[in-house]
Amino acid sequence: MAQIGIYGLGTMGSALALNIAEHGFDVAVTNREVEWIAPFMTEAGDLAVRLHPHEQLEAFVAALNTPRVILFMIPSGAPMDAMLDQITPLLSPGDTVIDGGNADFHDTRxxxxxxxxxxxxxxxLGVSGGEAGARHGPSMMLGGSDHSWAQLEPILTAIAARYDGIPCVARLGPDGAGHFVKTVHNGIEYADMQVIAEIYSLLRNGAALPPAEIGALFAAWDLGPLKSYLVEITARLLTYTDPETGHPMVDVIKDAAGQKGTGRWTVIEALRLGQSASMIEAAVGARGWSSEKPTRQRAEAILGGAVGAFDDTPEVLAEAFLAARLLTYAQGFRILAAASDAYGWGLDLATIARIWRAGCIIRSALLDDIADAFDRDLPQGELILAPEIAQTLARCLPALRQVVCSAVHGGHPVPALSAGLAWYDSMRLGHGSANIIQAQRDMFGRHGFERLGRAGLHHGPWWD
Structure with missing residues (x-):
């Protein structure tokens, strides 16, 4: 009998099945397109002895130890609901069904x-790390009951990525907690990628550096506090040459970025929770604008492109990059904290930071410091107010200001970098400008406002 069943033998499902089998667990496998099963078993090689293929759903379910554990690696949304309709009559009390895709956490709840x-x-179950992570050790974010975690913990801790020997997996809360944390992970990923793209563009288009030289700079950054998976792969990809043209590979790739929706979900949920995700929103917007290449090409002919040189030093850029990354994480963790309060999840932010240290796309050297910061009592619960983080930001913010100013003067778009700077400057003002907005709202709609030092709702003298 198998200890777990996996339905869905696409890229991620097949990689997870091999990972689980390699760690000594018996796995029942099946797929909607049954013709995929035989090639997968051939690919499994010596691991096939622990894989038990089935073409019929009933046989697949019957092959599992009880209480059963079934992991679905299929598209979320309607396909998941359809599968639940099919499999639920075959299950028994105490069985656990897992959605391992990028799902809307409202559907999960x-x-x-x-x-x-x-x-x-x-x-x-949020699973991060792509195909390589799924095969050799992903970071996993679980939302579900204690009963489910007791069933899954031995398997998931065995196959997870490890950081200093600690498995990068945890039960984060009930129902949709895991999928929500994965959604915000992806939102942070969007923003971090956009910041990297903006820095690359400043160096390529503003400083006219060749890609290989920029790649060497990223490789040097990856040896210090900016060390991360995304910096590492950026350094590597910039060294490649297109075999057809001999040009740098990055120069022949169309500048139109795709997206699957999780970044947009993060922004939507942040707004619902009354939170700022300005850097993530900037990244989502930038991907949207990138898809309008014909419009941008026409606009360049009419309006002119970015023509100003960019000559800030690599040292200044590195400090600006570090500040931007910290602000990206800070915004993401604010969203997590707000959702935890709204849905009663009790998210442990330090634990989330720790399970992101290996296996996932946004793993970086900063996550140790962030986890340590959340282990302490933060002023107002804000990451940017943690003493060590605040000191780093104080050191790096002048560089971020300089880079944003240089980019603006040269006509180079830096939506994520500038959004991060604007958010930081807004948050450090004890007295802002929203009083004029409240006065306007009262004048045109008699909405009322709070008055400094006095309780209750008040109106201005314009209504006397």
């Missing part, structure tokens, strides 16, 4: 509540 009525357990 709904499904968990529906299955709980039948004494079944539904888990939303």
């Amino acid at each position: 709904r499904r968990a509540a529906q299955l709980a009525e039948r004494d079944l357990h539904f888990v939303g």
